[in-house]
Amino acid sequence: MDISAFLGQSRVLIVAGKGGVGKTTMVAALAHLAARAGLSVLVVELEGRQGVATAFGSGDPLDYTGSVLKAAGVESIGDAHTGSSTAIPPGTVQARTITPDDALLEYLADHGLRRVSKRLMSSGIIDLVAGAIPGIRDILVLGKVKQIERSGIADLVLVDAPATGHTMTFLSSAGGLLDAARGGPIRAQAADVVQLLSDPRRCQVALVTLPEEMPVNEAVEAAYQLEDKVGIALGPVIINGCYPSLPGLDSPAEEAAVSAGVDLDPSLVSSLEAARRFRLTRQHLQEEQLQRLAHELPLAQLRVPFLFAETIGPGELDTLSDALAAGVHALPDRAEVPS
Secondary structure (H helix, E strand, C coil): CCCCHHCCCCCCCEEEEEECCCHHHHHHHHHHHHHHHCEEEEEEEECCCCHHHHHHHCCCCCCCEEEEEEECCCCCCEEEECCCCCCCCCCCCEEEEEEEHHHHHHHHHHHCCCHHHHHHHCCHHHHHHHCCCHHHHHHHHHHHHHHHHHHCCCCEEEEEEEEEEHHHHHHHHHHHHHHHHCCCCHHHHHHHHHHHHHHHEEEEEEECCCCCCHHCCCCCCCHHHHHHHHEEECCEEEEEEEECCCCCEEEEEEHHHHHHHCHHHHHHHHHHHHHHHHHHHHHHHHHHHHHHHHHCCCCCCEEEEEECCCCCHHHHHEEEEEEEHHHHHHHCCCCCCCC
């Protein structure tokens, strides 16, 4: 499948997964991949993490107004800010963080309450309202995502979702409020969010996991809950941290050394043998989980290699994006997204 066609299947892609599986890193890799394909990208960070900015080589913290992480033809710039309603040029990645407080301030300002909005916020009104209306914080954030999607400022909006447990509450809150509220602006906002989440041409979820038992279990469970309880479409599963197969591991270290005519210290041979057995065991367990995931969750898989790096920067981002691109190219073409 063509990269642009794959990333153009929905305008909003929510990236979700268990904590620790590299979800934020995959958001950065997808953003980099989309920009290389000539798409304009807006990354929305919901929990104040800075992993996306770091991956693009930026040391500046993300804020509500937005920062340019990558411009067309430029690796990373990170020190430029832009208006929230400005159209993003092709090949550019911008990122911003959205909190319920910021979303509420903007909502009040848009409805003629700019003068009192900050006073209401400082008085703790958001906490009072959140206690009286469960899910209102999530609706404020999702409503802002919906507004961004409708504005058309980016070809692709990538949302770095909370960890899987909170993601279910986060995405199902609109449906709960829609059932509970009889009318008014809150119900209208919830209805708009439900329309966004239930339209696969507007919004999909990409689950990220590791080729390990517990993350695979959680990914499978989350997938069925998202489809059944939220009614949101699922894209391919991104499997992070895959160990590539290495040739020559079938031969014990001592035999390999003799065959190569190399005289090694016995302690080194012992260490090499231990490493060989570990890698074989790791690859065997990994393959078991990949097959189980394919059996229990019939979705396409995009496999990303394990990187032996302490941090993810622009160089690692290139490697991860290349792996995603190879996986996307291997996917079959689809004439249209199923409704």
